[in-house]
Amino acid sequence: MRxxxxxREQYExxxxxxxxEEMRHQGVRELFTHYKRALGWVLEEEHM
Incomplete structure (x- = not known):
């Protein structure tokens, strides 16, 4: 486990x-949004 x-560094x-500005493509933006959300959940679960 990290x-x-x-x-946190990965999330930031x-x-x-x-x-x-380079992240204009909607598919790439959605992928990063899901990954970012998953990292947020990991951080929340570790601090519950």
Whole structure:
């Protein structure tokens, strides 16, 4: 299992990628959105 710091870094990276101008393609945006949401769930579950 990854450490919390690794997961947070990945989450922040994906957030930045979603906000960049290069991420205009809707399919790619949706994929990253789902991945970002999954990482958020992992962080929430570990802190319950």
């Amino acid at each position: 450490s919390e710091e690794d997961v 990276f994906l957030t930045e990628q979603l906000e960049s």
